[in-house]
Amino acid sequence: MLDFDFYNPTRIVFGKDRLVELDTLVPKGAKVLVLYGGGSVERFGTLEKVTSALKEREVVTFGGIEPNPKYTTLMKAVEVVKAEKIDFLLAVGGGSVMDGTKFVSLASGFEGNPEELLACGFNPVPVEKALPLGTVVTLPATGSEMNSGGVISHNKGKFPVFSPLSFPVFSILDPTLTATLPPTQVANGIVDTFIHTVEQYVTYPVSAGFQDRTAEGILQTLIEVGEKTLADPDDYDARANLVWCATMALNGLIGAGVPQDWTTHMIGHELTAMFGIDHGKTLAVLQPSIWTLRKEQKRGKLLQYAERVWGITEGDEESRIDEAIGRTRAFFESLGIRTRLSDYGVTEDKIDDVVKALEAHGMVALSETGDVTPEVSRRILAHALHGA
Amino acid sequence: MLDFDFYNPTRIVFGKDRLVELDTLVPKGAKVLVLYGGGSVERFGTLEKVTSALKEREVVTFGGIEPNPKYTTLMKAVEVVKAEKIDFLLAVGGGSVMDGTKFVSLASGFEGNPEELLACGFNPVPVEKALPLGTVVTLPATGSEMNSGGVISHNKGKFPVFSPLSFPVFSILDPTLTATLPPTQVANGIVDTFIHTVEQYVTYPVSAGFQDRTAEGILQTLIEVGEKTLADPDDYDARANLVWCATMALNGLIGAGVPQDWTTHMIGHELTAMFGIDHGKTLAVLQPSIWTLRKEQKRGKLLQYAERVWGITEGDEESRIDEAIGRTRAFFESLGIRTRLSDYGVTEDKIDDVVKALEAHGMVALSETGDVTPEVSRRILAHALHGA
Numbered sequence: 007m008l009d010f011d012f013y014n015p016t017r018i019v020f021g022k023d024r025l026v027e028l029d030t031l032v033p034k035g036a037k038v039l040v041l042y043g044g045g046s047v048e049r050f051g052t053l054e055k056v057t058s059a060l061k062e063r064e065v066v067t068f069g070g071i072e073p074n075p076k077y078t079t080l081m082k083a084v085e086v087v088k089a090e091k092i093d094f095l096l097a098v099g100g101g102s103v104m105d106g107t108k109f110v111s112l113a114s115g116f117e118g119n120p121e122e123l124l125a126c127g128f129n130p131v132p133v134e135k136a137l138p139l140g141t142v143v144t145l146p147a148t149g150s151e152m153n154s155g156g157v158i159s160h161n162k163g164k165f166p167v168f169s170p171l172s173f174p175v176f177s178i179l180d181p182t183l184t185a186t187l188p189p190t191q192v193a194n195g196i197v198d199t200f201i202h203t204v205e206q207y208v209t210y211p212v213s214a215g216f217q218d219r220t221a222e223g224i225l226q227t228l229i230e231v232g233e234k235t236l237a238d239p240d241d242y243d244a245r246a247n248l249v250w251c252a253t254m255a256l257n258g259l260i261g262a263g264v265p266q267d268w269t270t271h272m273i274g275h276e277l278t279a280m281f282g283i284d285h286g287k288t289l290a291v292l293q294p295s296i297w298t299l300r301k302e303q304k305r306g307k308l309l310q311y312a313e314r315v316w317g318i319t320e321g322d323e324e325s326r327i328d329e330a331i332g333r334t335r336a337f338f339e340s341l342g343i344r345t346r347l348s349d350y351g352v353t354e355d356k357i358d359d360v361v362k363a364l365e366a367h368g369m370v371a372l373s374e375t376g377d378v379t380p381e382v383s384r385r386i387l388a389h390a391l392h393g394a
Numbered sequence: 395m396l397d398f399d400f401y402n403p404t405r406i407v408f409g410k411d412r413l414v415e416l417d418t419l420v421p422k423g424a425k426v427l428v429l430y431g432g433g434s435v436e437r438f439g440t441l442e443k444v445t446s447a448l449k450e451r452e453v454v455t456f457g458g459i460e461p462n463p464k465y466t467t468l469m470k471a472v473e474v475v476k477a478e479k480i481d482f483l484l485a486v487g488g489g490s491v492m493d494g495t496k497f498v499s500l501a502s503g504f505e506g507n508p509e510e511l512l513a514c515g516f517n518p519v520p521v522e523k524a525l526p527l528g529t530v531v532t533l534p535a536t537g538s539e540m541n542s543g544g545v546i547s548h549n550k551g552k553f554p555v556f557s558p559l560s561f562p563v564f565s566i567l568d569p570t571l572t573a574t575l576p577p578t579q580v581a582n583g584i585v586d587t588f589i590h591t592v593e594q595y596v597t598y599p600v601s602a603g604f605q606d607r608t609a610e611g612i613l614q615t616l617i618e619v620g621e622k623t624l625a626d627p628d629d630y631d632a633r634a635n636l637v638w639c640a641t642m643a644l645n646g647l648i649g650a651g652v653p654q655d656w657t658t659h660m661i662g663h664e665l666t667a668m669f670g671i672d673h674g675k676t677l678a679v680l681q682p683s684i685w686t687l688r689k690e691q692k693r694g695k696l697l698q699y700a701e702r703v704w705g706i707t708e709g710d711e712e713s714r715i716d717e718a719i720g721r722t723r724a725f726f727e728s729l730g731i732r733t734r735l736s737d738y739g740v741t742e743d744k745i746d747d748v749v750k751a752l753e754a755h756g757m758v759a760l761s762e763t764g765d766v767t768p769e770v771s772r773r774i775l776a777h778a779l780h781g782a
Contacts (some may be wrong), residue, residue, distance in 0.1 A: 007408075007630075007631060007634040007635065007638070009409025009410065010406075010408050011405065011406065011407055011408070011411070012405070012406040012408070013403075013404075013405040013406070014402070014403075015401075015402075015403035016401075017399065017400070017401040018398075018401070018650075019399055019400070020395075020397060020398050020650070020651060021396075021397025023398065024397070048426050111665040164531060203413055213632075213634075213635065214633075214635070215611070215615030215618060215619065215635040215638075215639070216611060216612060216615055216635065216638050216639050217609070218611075219607075219608070219611025219612070219614055219615060220608050220611050222607070222611070223603070223604060223606075223607025223610070223611055224604060224606055226603070226606070227603030227604055227607060230603060231603065242395075243395060243600075243601035246395040246599075246601075246651075247395065247601065247602070247603040247604065250395070250603075250604050251604050254604055259647075262406075262408070263408060263634075263638070269594070280455075288735065295421070328759075336688070351499065354414035363580065384678070
């Protein structure tokens with residue numbers, strides 16, 4: 007096991023009809039900015055429930071945070087924070103709204119040019135104070151509700167932003183709030199959670215028993231509930247399991263003391279920025295190809311994944327790994343997610359642009375060992391075109 | 395899945411030779427009371443490393459916290475806190491020292507009679523402020539390093555004490571600090587961790603995929619590393635896995651959103667208080683009998699436990715459950731832990747006294763459904779005498 011630090015102070019409030027507890031969770035007398043995305047939280051009444059639960063507190067709203075939240079949009083929210091002297095931020099939405107709200111929290115307290123906050127990569131941003139924030143989760147996927155990071159889009163790039171100051175103080179996870187989601191968003195969330203898990207698990211073995219078993223448990227749970235929760239959004243237990251797995255997959259727990267490989271996410275971000283493909287779909291496209299091309303580097307863990315997650319024990323190593331990759335692809339497809347880059351209209355002549363974007367964003371030594379060079383990324387993308 | 399709250403702000407610092415980081419973890423200028431147990435932390439040099447890492451801070455020491463820490467001992471530490479105007483408590487030891495330090499932290503800030511803090515059962519104690527505390531773990535077992543509870547002994551009883559104020563601010567988990575432990579203490583710790591896990595898992599099914607799989611992962615990891623870490627205390631990976639599993643088994647994670655059954659611990663506490671049997675050994679004695687007598691109530695989860703933890707899939711339900719119970723007992727025995735009450739010199743005529751003590755301490759409706767009456771406890775104890 008590798009050495010690690012683990013710290014996660016977010017309070018989770020999980021269950022049906024718990025929005026009313028906002029009144030005890032948000033400081034008395036706080037002036038609250040409620041941030042959200044499109045109209046669905048208005049349409050389905052969530053926004054009204056939220057403002058009603060906040061009772062006599064002064065509430066300002068800021069809607070229109072788009073998927074892959076933009077720096078320029080978020081800076082408008084920062085202006086509102088300053089003009090209205092906001093004390094507390096409440097994100098009501100999915101990963102984009104929560105990530106964006108974290109950025110607003112950090113940028114509001116930052117003295118310098120907020121664009122600098124996008125240039126810190128995987129290092130914490132140099133911010134000394136941030137506005138406290140809470141979240142109400144309406145889309146299970148990113149785990150943003152229980153971690154301190156976000157991804158912000160700017161000038162055709164996606165930039166990670168981290169700070170120990172941006173853990174939500176609390177997150178309300180009511181699975182019933184997710185029941186009205188379109189199936190494609192739920193499917194994207196399942197894939198995102200799945201890939202968060204394997205990027206912290208399918209690396210190289212370091213004898214981390216708890217972490218490995220817990221990652222496998224998340225994957226097995228997703229496989230169990232994936233199709234079920236799509237078929238019946240009102241199946242509370244299935245949806246609750248998805249919601250809790252999404253949170254647990256990226257709150258630091260399964261990544262503590264093990265190597266991590268964020269190749270899939272980093273290449274995926276470029277595909278979203280360049281072609282507008284949904285984040286979850288970029289991951290479903292890339293992961294089978296990454297494993298196929300990197301069998302040697304990941305052999306031990308791929309075999310463990312094959313056996314423990316898919317129960318594959320027959321055949322030689324090569325065929326067990328191939329079968330595990332095939333089952334993974336089939337799982338994504340069973341959720342209605344296409345798994346070839348060509349399915350999204352991307353053609354071979356575009357791959358060079360993606361590789362250039364990776365280089366421009368410094369993504370030149372990806373993976374758990376830093377050996378995914380732009381040339382390896384190119385091979386991955388070429389393979390992902392047709393998945394073969 | 396049941397509704398739940400999850401909150402755990404303890405910072406974990408895990409790995410070799412990390413004691414030096416005490417200097418950044420403990421507030422500058424704090425006057426520190428270092429609490430410990432017997433002489434082993436002195437003998438093996440841990441205490442000296444701790445005080446050296448605290449650098450120029452004023453340090454007062456308080457040794458002699460016994461296993462099953464006594465109220466009377468801890469109140470002496472409270473006197474030291476007051477007389478010396480201590481700002482920060484540092485527990486260096488195992489569960490007893492950590493539990494005791496939590497009590498010192500709470501009692502130091504309590505205006506009333508501190509004995510009242512023992513009478514709150516599973517409710518938080520009515521304390522408004524507490525001294526901050528950190529821990530350096532030398533014995534993996536109780537999980538006290540990452541939760542807010544403790545168990546305090548007083549007048550032949552053992553009393554749980556909880557408060558959201560008594561989460562350690564940080565805990566340093568250096569598996570190498572545990573290498574000098576006597577094997578019997580390591581074995582006790584493995585059993586304690588195992589039982590913490592099953593008391594939150596072998597109850598009745600509520601479709602909690604993540605929690606069940608994570609509990610199963612802890613159990614499987616303990617089974618994998620148990621004998622290995624006893625045989626070779628310097629096997630770092632084995633010991634690291636034990637240490638992390640002990641923390642994860644009782645930090646709220648696997649118990650969130652599922653029923654909990656603390657029958658084994660509650661009856662076990664009486665056996666320790668009355669006969670001085672090590673805590674871990676009381677659990678090993680009771681668990682097989684509790685499962686044997688409560689097969690009906692726990693059938694679904696016992697079958698799941700048999701299949702997923704022990705790989706038992708052949709035979710009818712009854713025989714699968716019996717085999718799982720037998721394998722559990724054999725596992726404890728493989729660690730050198732005897733699993734019959736008679737092995738510890740307890741005779742049938744003493745059972746009545748244990749049942750009376752349970753009644754006196756209000757333990758009259760134990761289990762996940764409250765149906766373990768004193769009469770059921772009596773049958774459990776009678777069965778546990780000879781394990782049949």
